[in-house]
């Protein structure tokens with residue numbers, strides 16, 4: 246079942262189109278990524294879906310309802326992650342959870358949530374004193390306190406150090422495990438690759454691709470390379486050239502580079518093993534989501 250349906254969304258600011266024609270749908274239980282460089286239109290898209298901005302054209306349905314017209318009805322079922330500036334510095338963690346729980350008719354027990362998200366020992370800590378990672382933990386807990394069916398997480402790990410990013414990712418996996426449909430806005434390739442079931446890549450106000458992370462990397466997959474050093478004085482070129490999927494084999498002394506498409510690396514490994522040829526320094530250069538973005542838009546992904 247589609248929890249979110251967006252069709253032909255268009256939004257302009259002072260006559261400038263920021264969203265041209267954005268369409269996508271999010272299925273129940275999915276972690277759906279919205280990926281794009283700065284200024285691509287991600288936040289505008291999500292804020293329209295949240296009912297915070299009114300689109301100029303197009304239709305949006307969240308749990309079958311219109312986010313602007315049916316805002317009151319949706320409030321109970323949708324969780325939105327706060328931005329950094331939205332909590333007073335001197336509010337304590339426990340007070341924030343208690344306060345936000347009071348906004349909902351049927352909230353989760355915030356003390357339970359506090360335990361679950363490792364916030365119990367911080368319950369008397371003031372918001373202003375929390376580290377970046379602790380703030381994100383609190384924001385996610387606050388987004389979940391109303392026991393929503395859908396949650397929006399926007400730029401979750403921006404400004405966090407690598408370790409805090411990784412622990413925040415673990416939190417998102419826990420949200421998913423609870424079956425909450427999640428929309429994750431990000432401009433980090435590795436983040437959507439790690440967390441999302443499907444990703445809409447937005448560039449300059451349009452969806453330039455929509456697929457699973459693996460599909461995005463695999464789509465339009467150009468040739469890949471396999472490199473190794475041969476530990477034997479044998480010419481590998483005639484041996485490997487004829488294997489399926491191989492487009493070229495280059496040799497520079499003992500250093501060999503095999504170019505190919507599809508699952509050619511398995512065929513190469515099998516052939517080398519068959520000939521009892523030992524190799525070292527084996528590397529396979531795989532396409533990344535970053536490469537996919539360049540292939541899709543013709544330019545590098547600028548943060």
Ligand SMILES: Nc1ncnc2c1ncn2[C@@H]1O[C@H](COP(=O)(O)OP(=O)(O)OP(=O)(O)O)[C@@H](O)[C@H]1O
Nearest residue numbers: 258259263281282283284285286287288289290432
């Ligand atoms: N209220 C507004 N009035 C005018 N222009 C706006 C407004 N909000 C956003 N914009 C412009 O719309 C474009 C898209 O902004 P948006 O915040 O949706 O992008 P984004 O992909 O979320 O970027 P970021 O990753 O930087 O948050 C930008 O050029 C931005 O300057």
